Amino acid sequence: MNVMSIAYASQTANEMEPLNLNVESTAKINLQDWVYIHDSQHINKLSDIRSQPFSDWHKFKRSNSHKLGIKNYWVSFKINGGTTPLTRIIAIDNPLIDHIELYHFINDSLVNTHSLGDIYPFNARPIRSNIFLYPIHVAANEQHTFYIKINTKGNMDLPLTLWSSNDLTQMTEKTNLLHGFQIGLLFAISIFSLFIALASGSFSYSYYCGYVLSIALLIVTVHGVGFQFIWPNSPYIQQHILTINLPIILAFSLMFTEKALQLKYSSINMLRVCRALATASIILSFIMPFIDYSIGLYLIITAIMLVLILLAVFSLIRAFNGLKNAMLYFIGRVGLLIGGGVSGLLYFGFIDYDIKLQTPIMFGLIFEVITMAAVLAIRYNDERKEKQRIQQKALEQAQRIRESREDVLRLEEQTNEKLEHMVQERTLELEVTLRELNEVNQKLTEQNNTDQLTGVKNRHAFDRRLAAEGRISRRQQTPVGILMVDIDKFKPINDKYGHLAGDNTIQLIAKTLSEQLKRPTDLVSRFGGEEFAIILPNTTPDGAMLVAEMMRKAVSDLVIQWQGHTFYSTISIGVSVTVIENDQHPIQLLDNADQALYEAKRNGRNKVCYFEQTTE
Template identity: 25%
Template sequence: MKGFLATLCAGGRKHALYLLALLLIALDGQAQVLRLDDPGRSYDPRPALEILKAPASLTFAEAAARPRGGEDGWHVPDELEMLLHDGRQGLWLRFAIQGRDDQAWWLIPSWPVLDRLDLRTRDADGHWSPLQQSGLALPASQRTLPGRQLMFALAPTAGAVEEVYLRLDSRETFVLPLRLVTPAAYLREAQQDAWLIGGFFGCLVTILLLTLTLWGFGRRSGFGWYALYLLSVIGYQAVTTGYGAWQLWPESPAFALRAHLVFTALCFLSGGLFVRYLLSLYHGGRWIDFGNRLLIGYWNVALVITLIWPHLLSFQEMLGMMALSCLGLLGTTTYLALRGSRMALWFSAAWALLLLGSSIQLLAIAGWLPADSPAFHGQMAGFALGFVMLSLGLTEGLSLQRRARIEAQRQALEASSALAREREASFVELELRVALRTVELQQAKASLERLNRELLHQSQTDSLTGLGNRRHFERVFQQEIRRAIRAELPLAVLLVDIDHFKAVNDTHGHTLGDECLRCVAEVLRRHVQRAGEVAARYGGEEFVIALPGSDQQAARTLAERIRQEVAGLELQTEQGRLRPSISVGVAVTVPSNLEHGLGLLEDADRALYAAKRGGRNRVCLSDGLPELGSGRG
């Protein structure tokens, strides 16, 4: 007490009055000073919290000047008063903190779905800190701190008492708790939450892909609604975890303000349709069908309102219908399960898990369970387990249907066999003919498939040389151009032409000319072995080679080796031995776009023309050549 009186004297009249007010608050027992002594733990400000139910249009100074006591003044909230507060009525919060040292702290509201939340602090001298802003109404880039949650930075002076004021301006419901953690502690928690939330989204996306696959094969409407239900829950959880406004639509406040109600309505709408078509509720009784139609109709209207006129509807106003819809769906599936529906039993278990997880999360929100415990993700866990149960139920349903079809087929076969034994021998002969015809058709089908494969191969292959044809090369070449563009790697083209080939045909006949083409093609095939490399007959006596990843030196070296090996070939003719030779044009570039890459063929063509003009039986690069007209022999 002596130290406190000394502080009063030393701090001046204004300072003294402020400290005296804090002392009276502490002695009153209604609010406390939250002491931040341990940087390694998370603090809940509720023991020191006071609230003021007043419009958000007030300034911070006006709100701080409001008297204490009564519903219209600053007061300590009761246990349930802050559980689900309608943000449209306006709400102010304040609490006093005292730091042991100059450690920085972050204030984190655990519910990230708020339109606007502002914060300022006031020190012992009555000075206000700069305004900090966060909420869905702001783009992510304009919030005080980046992250999936709404966060504010506090920097209390060691040993000093400061008041923290929060102003809520939101159409959404405000849900406690608040947490005070150091940045280091938050980053550790955020890493753990990221693994947990990422696992949840990974599980749901996997189930969604499997469901879409089954729906694509079977085209059953129930699977389509199940896929929409999964997608809606993924969107809803993206909103409630804060990842949606942080990562998916960070600069779209207009959608962020609608997203929570839109995905909530879509969840219940798709869930109702999913149950309706999977369990055939339209055949389940008059009242069941009527109740399901009523649920679907309400959420259809709610979805339209939230998309077009979001200000007409709030989460607080939808809570009653949400609870009624959950109980209605659970009651319907339980009733059908008691009447012997196996699928309804799986549905009941899934809804029960979801309600259990939501209840556990509500206990964490209310403060009966630690807010930083896994219990705060109870609804997420309930959704994940529920969808696993629903997927198991759908799998079992498909298995039962398959067994029923097999059993029906078996019974049909037995009946057919019994009938066949009672028929005359002529009918047996007819069945044998049908069976033989079926075998013939199957064989014809197999032959047709084999011919189709051969035709596909022939359409891509030059029949004389066995290399790819021009159509095949152009398709593969465009793929390699795009790959080279993405990887920013060189791409080389070699254009090969057999020298004096027309004279070979005219002098020795087309048979020897064909043999010459095959020999040259075999040389090219031996030198084109790496992945992505392709050699093809480009037309007549002309061949083309694409070499991905080869620079100018490598392409020229390979071209020279090919030229030398062809020059070493010997073909036996009636007039003696024939030694063919080739001219090779080489073009290399790192393509910047498709048109640039396709220009390699023209560059290689110019280089080949230069090789022809230079005496043939040589390799010529396109670099440094002038633009030349095509034409060579």
Template identity: 30%
Template sequence: MHLVLISLLFLILPLHLNAEPLSLPLDKGRAELNQYIEYIEDKNSTLTIQALLQNTLDWQPNSNQTFNKSYNDSSWWLRLHITNPDQGDIKRLIEISYAVLDYVDVYIVSDGKVQDSYHLGDKHAYHQRVIDHRFFIIPVHWKSHQSLQIYLRIKSSSAVQAPMVMWDEQTFYGFDTTRTILQGIFFGTMLVMATYNLFIFFVLGERTYLLYVGYVLCMPLFLASLGGYAFKYLWPTLTEWNDRAIIVFLAGVVVFGAAFTRKFLLVSHYAPRLDHLLRVSFYGGVTLVLCAFILPYHYNIIAIIVWASLACILALVTGAACWRGGLSTAKYYTIAWTAMLFGGLVLALNKANILPANLFTEYATHIGSSLEVVLLSFALAERINIERRLRYEAQEQTLITTRRINEELESRVQERTQELEALTQQLRDLSNTDQLTGLCNRRHLESSFYDEWERAKRYQRDIAVIMIDIDHFKTVNDTHGHLVGDDCLQEVARRIQEGVRWPSDLAARFGGEEFCILLPETGLRGALIVAERIRNLVAATPVTTRSHSLSITISAGVYSLVPSEEKSIDQTLNFADKALYQAKDKGRNQVFSERAA
């Protein structure tokens, strides 16, 4: 019987033992405080520091792991007991390295009385912090042989975590400088990659690069918000926005990531079913951005973490499917998203209290996103290299043909020369022609426009521009699909070409569903006649597509002038475009002209 009682006593006692007090000084300049923490849960958030000091409560000892209670609505009280056995005074800093806690109330107690108190957390303006730092830093001062109890009350709509370390000042600021430099390298890398690809977008006009830039910018802004840098440097007084920013930028990662994936991997061609899921991912991300301003943070953060994790998996599966389908650049993409998925899952598991909070789990997303951004940049570079290689191969084929012609018998020189000229013309046509519609492309239009502009300016002759846009074309794409949209573009282009009469008139696809017609030696009246003829040709007969017939209309803007030094091609295009939008504003399916000043 005595043995049974003794055994039960040993089983019960550990449940009520207090955590071991920490004795100063520190040998290595820092000490993990996890094992010295005791805690109690205040489910109704009614306890006060006076109640804790006056009553004996059932404090629970923490493990060696970081104090982590995931997402909940309770308040949590933490207690530390730290003594100074030395003769001299000792000053230390206690760091709570989790920047998105809403409320962190600190009470330093000596001999049962509150000696100092601090009210921290990102629900207070940044300038109210006792020490200027993105994390929560608590200064503590022990006198000779003094014992202090440090109480912390933590309440947060984010994950309740308290990774606590005690430092001496010199060691802390040395470590923090190194940590800040590493973060600076990360943010600098992301900014450089975004700037570099933004320049490429301006040069090439390829929307894929712009989507990539949006993705690259959202990722560091999300991590800066999560790590406290954004609250410190960007919006130190906007406490409500500080929570929403985490949701908005992580949702932005999903939105831009889904759009970039669809565009870069040509998913509608290589994996049509996954393309539909990517659309769902895109619109889900947009919805979560809106929800960030409506629903409580607690629900939003769980939803966005789950949604972002699923989006990462979907992107990875899409990359693998396109890689298997024969798209060579998909291999870099797949590897890149593997790194990103790994980092995102580690962060999600950390916030769900499945993985412990440490340097690796806290910065896994930084590591994964850095690798992903670099690898995606390689993928974009590979795409440029493939296009360049195709051009080189075409040029090489021309050279081979030339050498073969020179080696032929003299009697066949003329025949081979004609073949070469035909091949050269074919290459020129390919480089100057929009492959979908068969019209001239924008590059050829700009080149021809410059020549005609200079000629008209020299001889003071009229020149006119017609800008044409297919009405409600986005609805056609969204409702019937891009392939049906392509059919519509091809038929409208054919009717535009039919409506242009003179050989000198140049019709080109300007971009998307927009077309441009250049009319040399043509005044406003003649240009209006051409535009109206084309409008009637398009509206007269429904367009036959691969699925069914569609009634299509166009709107057109016309502008005519005599070129001079005070005027420019860009101004001319802008006036024609302005007239186009006036035609749309007036109800579409009509022609509107902008008169020269």
């Protein structure tokens, strides 16, 4: 802000009709009756405009405000002080003006220059308000002259008012209360719609919520509340938010119409038109920042009016087709059309009322929002009743099904009782038979794995156990031992005492070998004839040799008696111990033990020999 004391000789200022203030002047004065405007829009400097003849100036008329996108628009007015000093505030109640240059003269001396407008951050304003305010102090007999240059891409509406501070405060409070009520009502409706949309999964309420929120953003923008509280440091947003938001409102309105008029089930052509226009509106919203503001605003306003007329026609057609809510929807659209039409007539100067240009369309929007809420409420109530009717039918059908099922269950119960009695009898018979079969099966299994003469495991059980222990040894890398046992000089026993004595000898030796094993995992099996094979899992060579020696000694100490004859017998044992490495290794281990057995035989019998791997 620059304060200067520059004297200009100006014939123009002396010929303008001034506003004469005194202590009896009203606290609110509409300055438009004392405002003069200049015809030319090519003068940029203050000195040039002050040098213009008075014939180029004329009294301000309301029709002069009906312009869109103006440059170097000069207005001027004078205020003369009375006998008493007064403090007043000049208000320009159009928050969307881009650039205002205000020059303040006192007695033909420039005392202040100030730049206002929404191209500057909000905090740059001399008084923090959503409208443009400039305070002045009018001393006794002073003459205050003001020159205001306007540059704006939007509407040139210039409501100039002179206020006392107290009355301006009261007016601001009332206006803020009204704006707060409008915005709060819209936000309350949108939040309520959002909750219903989330609870019901309805796209109708989702689109309506977006529509109401975008209208709330429009009102916040038009009244300057957004620039004051939401984006005060972003003039760029303030410059473009209106032209971006209007196509979004149009898009949500079209999508909501699709659901509210149920076009999907009635008219595919109407549905396609709504979806195409909604898509075009969204695209338009993205490209608006790159289009000239004035052209873009004309384009959007024209599109909105045409779409509103089209949607009103759609709703009227659906009403004639019998859709219950279509007429109420039509009334809401007509209300918005009337509000928009009155604002358009005011804007283009066809009618002249002392109201703001945006007031009729704002009331039209509020009326339409409330009407659409009623449309949704009626539809929601109808859907609720339809659901209740369907639920009642479902309950009745379920009751009939339940009764039929109970009859079937009773019949089944009677049949089941008979069947159960028969099944119980058959079950008892089967249980007895299965028990007998199980006992026979166990006996057969045991006989299949047991040597009938000695009672120890047979060759078949030995082979399966050796394969299993081989897998364990390979997995855990633990050694497994094999003992091959052969009764020494068994043939002479058969020849001298008979085969029954030989069988008795084999039985006693098998029992003695089993008694030497202490672990449940060790296995004694009859390998064939007078040979036995013993598996010692997880056993070291020393341990295997110790067990073999214990067996050899126990057998050599065994006294065999048969039919009054007493004799002794010995055994030879071959031992082999290793960690199994592959599937063929267990067979090799058995062969190694067999080789060690033959070594014990060759060394004189009644001996234990360990297989040693020889390296060539």
